[in-house]
Amino acid sequence: MTDGTPILHMKDVRFQWPGRASFSLEVPSFEAGRGEKVLLLGESGSGKSTLLSLICGTIAADAGDVTIDGTRLSDLSGGARDQFRAETIGVIFQQFNLLPFGSVVDNILLPLRFAPERRARVSDARAEAAALSLALGLPDVQTAKAATLSVGQQQRVAVARALIGRPPLIIADEPTSALDANSQAAFLDLLFDQVRAHDTTLLIVSHDARLGERFDRVVQMADIARTTERAA
Amino acid sequence: MMLRLAFGSLRARALTVTMTVLAIALSVALFLGVEKVRTGAKASFADTISGTDLIVGARSGSVQLLLYSVFRIGNATNNVTWQSYQDIAARPEVDWIVPISLGDSHRQFRVMGTTPAFFDRYKYRRDRGLELGDGAIMNDLFDAVIGSDVAATLGYAVDDPIVVAHGLASFTEHKDQPFRISGILKKTGTPVDRTVIVSMEAIEAIHVDWQNGAQIPGQSTPVEVIRQMDLTPKAVTAALVGVESPLQTFALQRAINTYPEEPLLAVLPGVALQELWGIVGIAETALLGVSAMVVVTALLGLMATIFSSLNERRREMAIFRAMGARPRTIMALLVLEAVLTSAAGAILGVAFLYLGLMIAQPMIDSAYGLWLPIDAPSTREALVLLGVVAAGAIVSMVPALRAYRLSVADGMMVRT
Numbered sequence: 001m002t003d004g005t006p007i008l009h010m011k012d013v014r015f016q017w018p019g020r021a022s023f024s025l026e027v028p029s030f031e032a033g034r035g036e037k038v039l040l041l042g043e044s045g046s047g048k049s050t051l052l053s054l055i056c057g058t059i060a061a062d063a064g065d066v067t068i069d070g071t072r073l074s075d076l077s078g079g080a081r082d083q084f085r086a087e088t089i090g091v092i093f094q095q096f097n098l099l100p101f102g103s104v105v106d107n108i109l110l111p112l113r114f115a116p117e118r119r120a121r122v123s124d125a126r127a128e129a130a131a132l133s134l135a136l137g138l139p140d141v142q143t144a145k146a147a148t149l150s151v152g153q154q155q156r157v158a159v160a161r162a163l164i165g166r167p168p169l170i171i172a173d174e175p176t177s178a179l180d181a182n183s184q185a186a187f188l189d190l191l192f193d194q195v196r197a198h199d200t201t202l203l204i205v206s207h208d209a210r211l212g213e214r215f216d217r218v219v220q221m222a223d224i225a226r227t228t229e230r231a232a
Numbered sequence: 233m234m235l236r237l238a239f240g241s242l243r244a245r246a247l248t249v250t251m252t253v254l255a256i257a258l259s260v261a262l263f264l265g266v267e268k269v270r271t272g273a274k275a276s277f278a279d280t281i282s283g284t285d286l287i288v289g290a291r292s293g294s295v296q297l298l299l300y301s302v303f304r305i306g307n308a309t310n311n312v313t314w315q316s317y318q319d320i321a322a323r324p325e326v327d328w329i330v331p332i333s334l335g336d337s338h339r340q341f342r343v344m345g346t347t348p349a350f351f352d353r354y355k356y357r358r359d360r361g362l363e364l365g366d367g368a369i370m371n372d373l374f375d376a377v378i379g380s381d382v383a384a385t386l387g388y389a390v391d392d393p394i395v396v397a398h399g400l401a402s403f404t405e406h407k408d409q410p411f412r413i414s415g416i417l418k419k420t421g422t423p424v425d426r427t428v429i430v431s432m433e434a435i436e437a438i439h440v441d442w443q444n445g446a447q448i449p450g451q452s453t454p455v456e457v458i459r460q461m462d463l464t465p466k467a468v469t470a471a472l473v474g475v476e477s478p479l480q481t482f483a484l485q486r487a488i489n490t491y492p493e494e495p496l497l498a499v500l501p502g503v504a505l506q507e508l509w510g511i512v513g514i515a516e517t518a519l520l521g522v523s524a525m526v527v528v529t530a531l532l533g534l535m536a537t538i539f540s541s542l543n544e545r546r547r548e549m550a551i552f553r554a555m556g557a558r559p560r561t562i563m564a565l566l567v568l569e570a571v572l573t574s575a576a577g578a579i580l581g582v583a584f585l586y587l588g589l590m591i592a593q594p595m596i597d598s599a600y601g602l603w604l605p606i607d608a609p610s611t612r613e614a615l616v617l618l619g620v621v622a623a624g625a626i627v628s629m630v631p632a633l634r635a636y637r638l639s640v641a642d643g644m645m646v647r648t
Contacts, residue, residue, distance in 0.1 A: 058553060078640075079558050086556020093554070096547050101244035102237055113234070114556035147244075161555075 005070060007169050007201045008032040008055065013064035015054055025050045026226045027064070030219075034168070037195065037202045039212055042221025048205045051225060052173055055203075056089055057081035069168055086115035090162025090200075092172035097158035100147035104138075105129050107146050108161045118165030125164070132160040135197075136190050152183045159191055163198055170195060172204045176211070188214060238568045241548070245541060249573060252530075252537045256577025259530040260620055261584035263523040264613055268589070270516045272604040277509055280422050281472075281501050283355030285481050288312065288320060288488055289470035291495035295511065298504040301332055301470035304342040304423045308334065311467035316494045320471065323487065325480040328353055331468040333435045336396050341382045343396050343428045345435035345465075351377075353472060356422045366390050367415030370431050373459060375414035379425035383416045390416060394428070396438060421603045433463035473498070527620060531627050534573060538566060538631040542638065549639045559636045566632040567625050574624025578617045582609065 009031050016024040025047040032038050042048045053059045054066055057073045060081075066073045069088055073081055085091075090111070098107045108129040112119040122128045130142060136156040141149065146157065155175060162170050175191070176184040192214060195202045204211070212218040242249045281302050289297040290310035299305040321329045330353050333345035351362050351369055367390035369377055378388060388394065393410045411430060419425055437458045441448050453461075475481050481500065488498035549562050589606050597603055609617070 056554070079560075082553075082556050082558045084556075085554075091554040093551075097551065099237065099240070099548055099551060101240035103240075106237065106240070110551075111555040114561070 005034070006031040007034045007036075007069055008203070009065070009067040010054075011065045011067075013054060013061045013066060015050060015059065015061050017050075023047075023050075024228050025054075026228075027051065027054075027224055028226075030224045032169075032201055032203055034201055035199050036217065037192070037215045038204070039215040039218045040203065040205045040221060040224075041207065041209055041212070041218060042205065043207050045227075045229075046221040047225050047227040048221060049173070051221075052171060052205060055171065056085050056091065058085070083114065086111055087117050088167050088169055090164075090167045090170040092155070092158045092162050092170065092175045094174040095151060095154070095178040097161070098146035098149075098154050100145065102146055103143050104133070104146055104149070104157055105142040107157055108132065108164055111161060111167075112165055115165060115167075118167060121165050128164055129160065132163055132194070133157070135194060136160055137186075151178050152187065155179065155187055156190065159187075159194065163194055163200070166198050166200070169201045169203065172202070174206050174208075175204065177206070177208070234565065234568070238565060238572060241545075241565075242569055242572060248537055248541070252534050252573055253577045253580060255530040255533050256527075256574055256620065256624070257580035257584055259523070259527040260578050260581025260617070261588060263520075263527050264581065264585045264609075264616065265588060266516075266519050266523045267613065267616070268585070268604050270520060273512070273516065274509060276421060276603055277512075278502075278505055279357040280505070281354070281356060282358050283353065283474070284472045284501050285475045285478070286473040286485055286488070286498045287470060287501055287504070288473055288496060288498045291497045294497065294499040294504040295508045297470065297497055297499055298501065298508055300334060301472075302423060302501070304334070304344070304427060308469045311469055312471065312496060313467050313494060314465050316491065316496060317468050317471060319491070319493070320473070320488060323484065325475050325477075325484040325487075327474045327476045329474070330354070330472045331432055331465070332470045332472065333432055333465065333467075334469040336435070336438070338382070338394055338396050338428045339386060341379075341385075341426050341428055343376075343430060343435075345430050345432045347432055350429070350472075353474065354424065356420055356424075360420070362420065362424060363418045364415045365418040367413070369415055370429070370434075371414060372412070373431065373434055373437055373463070374411045374455075375430070376411040376434075377415040377417060377429040378413055379417050379427045379429075380419040381425040382428055383413075388413055388416070390414065396428070396430075419597075421597060432465045432468070436463040436465055437461075527623075530577070531574070531620070531623050534570060534624055535627040535630060538570060538628055539634070542631060542635055545635075546638060546642060549635060550642055553639055553642070559639045562639050563632040563636045566635050567628050570624045570628030570632075571621055574621045577624075578620045581620075582617065 010027050011029055013027040014024070040048065050059070054061055055068070057066070057076070061074065068084075071084060073084070076084055099110070102110070105126060109125050112122065112125055119125065133142065136159055138153060138156050138160070141153070146154065149157065155178070158175070162172075176187055179187055188211065191202075204215075287297055287301050289301055290308055290312055292309045296306060296309075300308050317329075317331060320326065328349065330347055330350045334342060336343040348369055355361055364377075365380065367377075376394060382388065390413055392413045394413060395410050411434070417424065440453050440458055440461065473484070475484055485498045485500070488496050552562055552565070553559075586606065589604055593604055593606065
């Protein structure tokens with residue numbers, strides 16, 4: 001499923017948190033191919049969050065290139081990076097993914113609000129949201145307030161939200177750690193089904209090596225990134 | 233959808249938002265209420281007396297003369313002798329003259345002695361005259377006509393007897409000469425409503441047995457004897473004067489002010505009213521200033537509410553950021569919420585104002601003779617409301633800027 005140009009390409013990336021001299025991250029080289037399912041393993045403090053922020057473009061690298069879907073993020077302004085993220089990347093957090101006061105359908109449609117191209121790919125957004133919910137085994141809860149859902153349901157709504165409008169890359173940060181073992185397996189089954197159906201690249205960051213068998217590739221954080229942590 | 237999310241976010245924090253809306257609503261209602269009272273008072277004030285060209289009294293200040301002769305507030309420093317009164321009445325410029333004699337009271341209401349001409353000459357709100365709601369004007373020496381508030385407050389009807397007390401807050405009553413209510417005036421919204429009107433002769437009659445403000449011990453002249461006596465007044469407190477031609481007003485005023493026999497003062501009611509308003513107006517402006525500060529306080533409360541919600545909403549902002557919202561979208565969302573909150577406060581404040589007006593209007597009217605009209609908000613009031621909403625947006629900029637910085641720093645990851 002992978003073709004020539006990688007969806008994600010990082011080269012000689014360096015980043016240091018401004019004002020916090022104690023932590024810096026270097027990524028000499030990292031890639032993910034189109035349609036590839038990659039598990040990035042690392043303990044907390046290994047720079048996972050910083051790496052994800054760099055890929056998503058909410059922070060800009062001090063040096064080096066982050067290229068996503070052929071676009072160098074450093075060529076874009078802050079606002080353009082936000083727009084690019086909305087168009088290109090679906091994001092799933094560990095938990096608290098949803099706006100608690102919004103309905104399920106509001107939450108699913110939220111990224112389309114910021115991504116006109118993604119919006120254009122979906123002819124009937126509400127029908128699409130309903131179809132994704134159905135495929136993810138969510139009961140008929142479209143108009144329910146997100147806060148009333150169980151954690152497992154909330155995570156599945158987050159998947160629907162990440163998938164809507166078919167962004168080429170989905171990034172998930174410990175998406176299963178808030179779930180119990182049974183729910184984890186069921187959740188990953190659903191996630192992989194959908195990612196495969198939509199032919200999307202999936203990059204999951206986790207500390208849980210047991211998830212590894214489902215992925216095309218498992219990468220250790222320590223192998224691709226160097227972090228330095230000095231006492232301030 | 234953003235509007236719906238903003239509404240949802242507000243609803244999720246219903247309690248604090250409601251409190252903020254209430255604070256803004258109350259402050260807006262207070263501000264507009266003070267504004268209403270101010271304009272209402274000004275209009276009521278200017279409308280209290282019309283058709284009278286000059287008010288004449290003993291020499292004091294024009295405001296004081298106006299206060300006691302028209303508003304029945306305070307006392308005359310001195311009276312005008314009957315001789316001077318007649319001299320003025322005889323002047324060629326004078327078209328009509330109505331004497332006023334004050335100094336006695338009935339319960340909390342002032343008693344005013346005058347002539348029947350008062351009922352024709354006293355005008356208010358441009359050209360409205362006094363009308364009787366019930367009964368007739370004084371016919372007998374011991375007849376009294378009462379204002380509508382007197383009748384309503386004390387529950388009097390025509391033919392009820394009333395006893396006039398000497399002085400204003402006195403326990404000495406003119407018990408020997410009880411009056412009969414001959415008529416009740418319709419409501420005017422002027423101090424006449426709170427006045428008991430008797431004839432000039434009646435004022436003389438009840439003071440037959442009195443000297444230097446005290447009852448002569450043991451002396452009590454029977455009513456029949458009083459009726460036979462010469463009850464020509466010895467003095468009047470003030471007089472309302474109408475001139476033949478408006479052009480003569482100033483000449484007559486000068487003549488009275490330079491009257492050689494006695495120090496007198498003649499004032500133009502309109503000028504004195506304006507002067508009085510100048511004094512009262514300062515207090516009103518101060519009140520308006522204070523209520524403006526209350527509005528500012530409520531808006532600062534709005535700002536504090538948004539500030540304190542920022543921390544608990546960092547997660548929410550991170551979600552928006554992850555979905556591709558720019559930091560300035562998040563800022564706009566907060567400002568939008570503030571605008572919705574202050575708009576709700578402004579609308580509710582107007583509702584409070586009208587509700588309060590509907591409840592308080594009759595009470596204020598009867599208690600203070602102040603008529604507050606209930607009508608659609610004026611352009612000025614609409615501008616005030618718009619100003620409140622705009623100010624809400626502006627003060628929310630401060631926490632919104634902080635949210636902007638937080639969301640730039642946090643990105644999608646909330647570090648707590």
